[in-house]
Amino acid sequence: MQDNKDLMMLDSVERYIKGEMNPDERLFFENLRKTNSEIDQMVVEHTLFLRQVNRYAVRKDFAANLNDIHHKLENAGTITTAANQHTGKLVFLWKKYKRVAGIAASIAGITAVGLSLLFNSVAPHPKDPQVKELVSKIEVLDQKTKNLDQKIDHVDNKATAAANSNASGIDINARYNGTGFLIDGKGLMITNAHVVKRSVNIYVENNKGEKFKAIVLKQDPARDVAIIKIVDDRFKPVASLPYGIRKTASDIAEPIFTLAFPSDKMVYGEGYLSAKTGFNGDTLSFQISVPANPGNSGGPVFNRNGEVIGILSAKEVGAEGAVFAVQSKYIFQALDSLRKNQLYEKVKVSQKSTLNGLDQTVQVKKIEDYIFMVKGD
């Protein structure tokens, strides 16, 4: 009861401060305020509080605005992000002592070459044990890749079983499905190679149920990365994406989230990066702890700044919660090889995310339009 009274009182105070009272009410309240110091104190305190909240809101808005503008100008090329140059001083010193350093370096070089020549002629020649070691290392790696492939196949089979949703609108009988995400505004997307490798025709479908035809541009089965492109006139290009792709590796325990289509609905998952390497120490991928189901394959893994740090790719059979993701740097490698094709020479991918500092719900809202279901026959 007391609670209810307090609630109504605070509500009145708030309406009074915001000027939402009608004149009679206002007069009554002002009289009350004059006679009751407790209420007066409440008004003073709440005014201060509301002012602070307001300032907070205004500044938060303004900062978000600035981020948008920065991103926009950067994309338009109006402002250019300079390459990092460490110290003005260092450069100056380098210029000044370049010649001296050059002479010193060449003396050192000559000495080194001379010494090694001497050494080689004196020392006995061992029978390449190191080369052999490398070969056996390669064999081990091969085995590992095969193991990983088996796991992937397993996930694939599961996906096949799950993927029998109808493909109305586009005439494809989908047997494989996964998730993919845009990496540029013109319709280039990333997914797993194992999602599309057996399909002749593929299409993508967004959260709103709109379907677009797509083609596979590049597949890298070893890294399990595929680049696909939407080739549908109904797809409207977007000016810029809210998220960026991270080039460098991420740290253990970093909070992450995933968005993917295990069914016809987009599902959000939350977890953390649990190991820097993937299955059996595979260095192409990393391990995350997040719920995953068939169909999650190819979905982006985001860090809290809204940067894509990986592509969700496989799940260890029999171990709960061990999910693997391909490191995002391989997206850049796949793109580099795509650029060899003249048509795609100028493809650009942003590393900048505009989602930094936003709440997770807002981040997801901004991202969700760019995540697609990938289906193939």
Next chain:
Amino acid sequence: MKVAYNEKELLKGLAQNDKTAIETIYKQNYNMVQALIINNNGLADDAKDIFQEALIVLYEKVTTGNFELNCQIKTYLYSVSRRLWLKRLQQTNRYSSDLVNTDQIVAVEEDMEEHQKKDEEFEVMHQALATLGEPCKSLLEAFYLQKRNMQDIAADFGYTNADNAKTQKYKCLMRLKKTFFAKYHKGDV
């Protein structure tokens, strides 16, 4: 003088949160501040942080009703960025001597003090909201920050009616005010 007029228009636009005005100021000054930071031990990301904070300082200044800048926007932003960057360098122990650049600067100490105070207040509110937890944080943000009405919020957060949402909001608000004022008074801001 046409130039001065334009500058005043820009500041007015900034105060009214006009996107084109902000964009113009951004365009005209970003590269200059970036050069300052990069030439003095900084990275491109630092440049973005510092420049945006400098813009917030200017924004705070003009929104308190004072469009009168006794210098050009450029000079002001440069001076503020310089101060901010010096402070950042000192904090991270990277400070060696004075900054290499010695362009024209104006005194901005007063504004910086004002900004620091506001910055601390912002942090206190940010922390208070962060420690609140869900659904309180989102509920209060929807009402006080996004300024949505109670019916809307009730529907969105799954309350059966606006009154229920109001009760929940009240409870959350009391918690927020408690944490906020505890830090606010302690910090003496």
